[in-house]
Amino acid sequence: MSGAMSKRPEFCDAARQLLGERGFTQDPELVDPWLTDWRGRYTGRALGMASPATTQEVSALVKLCAAHGVPLVPQGGNSGMSGGATPDDSGDALVISLRRMNRITRLDEDAREVTCEAGVILQTLHEAAEAVGLRFPLTLGGKGSATIGGLISTNAGGTQVLRHGSMRAQVLGIEAVMADGSVFDSLVPLKKDNRGFDLKQLLIGSEGTLGVITGATLRLLPALADRAVLWAGLDDIRAARRLLVHTQKQAGDALEGFEVMPRHSLDAVLAHKPGARAPLQQAHEWHALIELAADASDVDTLHDRAQALLESAFEAGLVEDATIAMNETQAEEFWTLRDEIAPAERALGPAMQHDISVPVAQMAEFVAETVPQVEAHFPGVRAVAFGHLGDGNVHYHVLAPAGAVPGEWEASQGKDISAYVHDLVTRWGGSISAEHGIGQLKRDELGRLGDPVQLAIMRQVKQALDPRGLLNPGKLVPLAREAHSH
Template identity: 45%
Template sequence: MTRDDLTTRLSSLVGDAGLITEADRMSGYLTDWRHAYAGSAAAVVRPASTAEVAAVVRLCREAGVAVVPQGGNTGLCGGSMPDSSGRQVVLSLDRMRRIRGVDPVNQTITVEAGVILQSVQEVAAAEGCLFPLSLGAEGSCTIGGNLSTNAGGTGVLRYGNMRDLTLGLEVVLPDGRIWNGLRGLRKDNTGYDLKHLFIGAEGTLGVITAAVLKLFPAVRSRATAWVALPSPQAAVDLIGLVRALCGDRLTGFEILSRQSLDFVLRHRAGSRDLLGAVHPWYVLVELSDTLPGAGLDGLLETALAEAFDRAVASDAVVASGPAQVAALWALREGISEAQNFEGPSLKHDVTVPVSSIAAFVEQTDRALRAAVPGIRIVTYGHIGDGNLHYNLSKPVGSDDDAFRARAEELARVVYDSTSSFDGSISAEHGLGQSKRDVIATYKDATELDLMRGIKGLFDPGSLMNPGKVLPHA
């Protein structure tokens, strides 16, 4: 089938509004938001329904054309980018933005894959409920993308990641069949729980088109503190102390290095350091409760007083109102963008046991500084679940291209250290194409064989997002 034949038949399935073939209109779908990955495509297809997705997948299978599912294109590992051949089809879910239903009694919301995460949060709030997934790209990332990478964000400590927040899925399989698993059940013990195969699979086993997600009671009181610490070990000690005193009211616990904060203060307009004095580490601590007037400020102040008594905390401020809360979260959420102003940003998303964080940071920092004297290490993340974003910026005044050329070498430093603590080289960003091959070094060979077997069963022609997640055998 020629390209013209393919596009003609695709147009007959999705209409003019659902097909893009012009180079200038396709460009936004063929480059990721950081311009770190780029590809080419025969067409960008934008189905408006699950039936249209299924028809497109069937046609592409018949034509032997690979399909690359894409959500909000906010990923960091190139998982939603086509290759450079120009023969693949990008299947964007950005027209599938329907909220199919909200059930406050069952505490579920059913949404299509193209719905923006922030929209789900807002619809839930209008029903007096909470959808707790929260991350920096929530205004542009989609539920399908969140599911494909098993997104985590800042609320994992209390609510879990997308795997924990999902009850049911609707998926178009690589052969075009539709699996309707949209059940809002907390208990369904009838064999294999298939949804977990597709969550985190980055579109390699099928196209997620809709999901039933869990809702929670709305938060009606909140307390937030910015705490200065002498070390990562102090952060581990502090989270244990806060957990012991506050229980499951502890919703967020984010750590960041002074280097991370310096970049935000330098490049984010209006940001300021509320503590004044320079400290090596900081955490953002947040408590929440479903009860209004739950006295969380007092509870948090009690925990911090004990932290000072134990010499765990060096300084702290409890936010005095919503504006200050937003300002504190802006310091945390602004790190990734601010780092881009400092030249190439080599991003790593790793996880180790919480008990190993301090030793991991010490060992990894030492190895990186030995490899590149003057390297600026931007460490931050969700310390409550052991997930650190271990990003690297070049030494001041050094050459951009020379630093980029060492990306693979420096990634190995971070990943070798992660592996030595029985950690994972991807906590929430996925593998995509950036970690596809290196994962073979760090994942058990039997586990990889099982994953290849599952891929072969679902997609024997390897036409569903090929070249992602699985290393070449």
């Protein structure tokens, strides 16, 4: 450790000389805001923060870090949910911010492709695509801060995965700097390319542990000409599953999103958000938010199809009540009710939040069976599941009993609750991380519950591409278990 310490002034001088005053800082006022994760669960320390402006600067910086043995923590918008972009508290690591690398370098309307740097904000990309009559088919609540590099490195999801897939499905090409400073350049997209391993797929979802993503080529789609947004009241979540199957048959490719929420979640939003109104007059145990979308080729029939869907759902006894948004303003109001669940719940007090998935066909049954199990096993808690029923991913939150002390409860009973929920998910053949990544939050749980063969391969890949362990140490890849623990 002392050797590393003695190299720090030399390293910092070299980094400052390489990147300039704007590109390297140790000023606490500039660095400290980026040392705590978005949820406020993790706070670390850092040697400084580097903000390179080009891929060449990233490459030179990574080579410098390798020469001095300095760990690197890549960071995009710092809006992750699993502490994956926060350094540890040793103060040895350098935070490398990609936010200055924010150029869209190519937008090909005919090919429906865009090439951009890793620091481009998702909302900026949306606006650039919309300006030429196209769209980028991935969105989420943090679109105003999330960066393309961060979205790729965590394989982000969102509300349109049902129709378009996660970030992995949107990436046509990648540029990344590897642990030795070499540049992996695979930005040119090829529809067919059979030259061995698809290495860009290995980097997607690797959370900065295998390379620093510096750019990407992404697919674009025709802009939506119109959408129909429906809200349905249901008696239980199994009815939501039946409604989903019915909607898929009726709407086909027009089905863009299918979200569910229990009565508790809607009530929390109505109490929390000023001016929020319930879409339906009567109370229902469960609610489904459905979006059908059309481009210019089939826009004329969209609202007739939505009306027919609603009528057939009533005839089949699948819904208790339902309505279609009358205009775009009301459609946005419906989606706001969904998007405000997390902040509304946060206002209620401490909660353990789980981003889980099980096979799509089993999600409704999983929620129906496990919610009462969790509440019985931990008296006083409230289990709430909401989110993307259509792709088998729900946000499974367990709210603390009345009077629980924030901070203390999460560190004590909260940990037992998460282990219990993760055990349930694993027994159902699911995943403990559907769209938010592993980071440091779930690394040990992945090590406890993950398939030994998969974990061994992950460690071998990490060792091969980052043999000194300098890229985002302590994240994603679980430590090998001691021999006696098998």
